[in-house]
Amino acid sequence: MKSPHVLAVPFPAQGHVKPLMKLCRQIAKRGIKVTFVNIQSIHEKIVAADKNTSVDNNNEEDNIILVSIPDGRSPEDDPNDTIKLLETLRHSMPGFVADLIEEINGSNPDQRISCLIADVTMAWIFETAEKMGAVPVAFSPASAAAIALVLHTPELLEQGYLDTNGTVTKGDIVSLSENVPAWTKNELAWSAPGDLQTQKIFFDCSVRIPETVNQAKWLLSNTCYEIEPSACDLSPNLLSIGPLLESQNPKSPSNSCSFHPEDESCLAWLDNKPPESVVYVSFGSLAVFSQQQLDELAFGLENSGRAFLWVVRSDLANGSRAVYPDGFLDRVGEVGKIVEWAPQERVLSHTSTACFVSHCGWNSTVEGVGNGVPFLCWPYFSDQYHNQSYICDKWEIGLRIEPGENGIRSADEIKGKIDKMFCDDRLKKNAVKMKEVCAKSVGEEGSSYNNLETFIDHLMK
Numbered sequence: 293m294k295s296p297h298v299l300a301v302p303f304p305a306q307g308h309v310k311p312l313m314k315l316c317r318q319i320a321k322r323g324i325k326v327t328f329v330n331i332q333s334i335h336e337k338i339v340a341a342d343k344n345t346s347v348d349n350n351n352e353e354d355n356i357i358l359v360s361i362p363d364g365r366s367p368e369d370d371p372n373d374t375i376k377l378l379e380t381l382r383h384s385m386p387g388f389v390a391d392l393i394e395e396i397n398g399s400n401p402d403q404r405i406s407c408l409i410a411d412v413t414m415a416w417i418f419e420t421a422e423k424m425g426a427v428p429v430a431f432s433p434a435s436a437a438a439i440a441l442v443l444h445t446p447e448l449l450e451q452g453y454l455d456t457n458g459t460v461t462k463g464d465i466v467s468l469s470e471n472v473p474a475w476t477k478n479e480l481a482w483s484a485p486g487d488l489q490t491q492k493i494f495f496d497c498s499v500r501i502p503e504t505v506n507q508a509k510w511l512l513s514n515t516c517y518e519i520e521p522s523a524c525d526l527s528p529n530l531l532s533i534g535p536l537l538e539s540q541n542p543k544s545p546s547n548s549c550s551f552h553p554e555d556e557s558c559l560a561w562l563d564n565k566p567p568e569s570v571v572y573v574s575f576g577s578l579a580v581f582s583q584q585q586l587d588e589l590a591f592g593l594e595n596s597g598r599a600f601l602w603v604v605r606s607d608l609a610n611g612s613r614a615v616y617p618d619g620f621l622d623r624v625g626e627v628g629k630i631v632e633w634a635p636q637e638r639v640l641s642h643t644s645t646a647c648f649v650s651h652c653g654w655n656s657t658v659e660g661v662g663n664g665v666p667f668l669c670w671p672y673f674s675d676q677y678h679n680q681s682y683i684c685d686k687w688e689i690g691l692r693i694e695p696g697e698n699g700i701r702s703a704d705e706i707k708g709k710i711d712k713m714f715c716d717d718r719l720k721k722n723a724v725k726m727k728e729v730c731a732k733s734v735g736e737e738g739s740s741y742n743n744l745e746t747f748i749d750h751l752m753k
């Protein structure tokens with residue numbers, strides 16, 4: 293009797309690896325074996341990051357095995373050059389994945405790879421996998437609206453709303469439906485105002501996605517129908533199976549897939565704070581700030597007089613360690629806690645957390661929504677502006693922290709919005725309602741639950 297075996301291949305970025313692992317945990321929980329593949333450099337980061345925490349990697353009972361393949365880069369390549377990495381992966385990955393499938397199938401013929409779940413941006417391995425007998429499945433870690441936009445690019449191009457660089461050519465917005473927030477022209481996922489070359493590279497990646505989706509037998513998305521019904525309706529083949537949350541995994545934490553060690557000391561610090569008193573500040577894995585912007589943020593937090601937990605990655609200051617304003621750390625003392633990386637979902641589900649100052653990456657968005665936390669939005673690039681529109685305009689669970697004319701968010705603006713957040717019960721009430729909606733969707737017989745069951749039933753066949 294042959295058992296199903298999933299090979300999962302994320303795009304090598306934090307906001308893609310983590311949600312795919314959460315999906316794999318749901319699959320593994322139903323007794324299906326998963327081999328989770330990262331390129332070598334990411335695999336090493338994950339294993340090293342989990343070593344000094346309570347997170348358990350390669351727990352046999354989890355049915356998940358972490359493995360790595362080479363990334364095909366030469367030693368001279370800049371490890372931070374994502375565009376170069378994408379090009380390299382496109383050429384090298386099909387071969388490495390084929391070798392891996394062959395090795396797995398050869399060593400255990402009863403557990404041959406029966407399904408490949410890959411990030412929607414990784415089309416180039418679907419054909420290889422299919423030829424080797426694995427059903428290709430695309431996974432999108434972004435919103436249904438984000439995937440709807442890319443699936444509609446062929447029409448948008450044909451009707452002249454976009455040019456081949458991805459620049460809006462008719463009007464100032466792109467709208468797919470009156471029930472989905474429109475995209476303003478500089479806030480499309482591939483937009484890079486002032487840098488047409490980068491924008492074109494991102495746009496070219498996006499326009500390949502519809503083809504990938506056609507090749508895949510399923511398109512899974514980390515959202516639920518109830519929070520963005522119109523966007524889900526715009527992509528008829530999309531199966532919403534989210535929001536994927538840590539709390540769905542009773543044995544959590546295991547395989548956190550964090551690229552940095554999670555500093556669990558902030559949980560004990562939160563335990564000593566009153567309920568709903570702490571401002572949690574985190575900008576995901578990619579956003580970087582100028583020193584001037586970091587200073588304004590530090591002053592804004594200090595002047596708010598509220599307790600804050602701030603994630604300051606070691607590269608947050610334009611790739612370097614942040615330098616705080618003179619005397620800042622002494623003045624805030626125990627009122628502020630700074631960590632390099634937090635166990636974010638455990639922070640968001642903590643009763644002391646009041647609100648989330650966020651860049652609005654989709655994972656952070658659904659993690660905040662799924663835990664009933666209101667937002668102060670500070671988008672940085674890509675889909676984050678559209679997620680901000682959902683948060684502030686559609687769901688009404690957050691406020692925008694607006695940049696000034698110089699593009700900098702001032703200490704006064706930051707303090708002002710924190711004050712407003714603590715005075716506005718409506719935002720918290722709406723956030724709690726959204727949490728209930730998500731819980732219902734992933735709970736037994738909910739829409740996301742049923743979609744995931746349908747998918748898993750097919751895996752078992």
Ligand SMILES: O=c1ccn([C@@H]2O[C@H](COP(=O)(O)OP(=O)(O)O[C@H]3O[C@H](CO)[C@@H](O)[C@H](O)[C@H]3O)[C@@H](O)[C@H]2O)c(=O)[nH]1
Nearest residue numbers: 307310433434576577578603633634636653654655656674
């Ligand atoms: O201290 C921290 C900070 C973040 N996280 C986690 O890291 C992930 C970050 O993902 P996300 O919030 O989506 O941000 P990015 O890392 O910026 O994600 C990229 O990928 C997302 C999914 O495609 C896009 O929506 C974003 O715009 C893009 O920047 C989340 O799961 C967080 O829980 C932690 O565990 N600890």
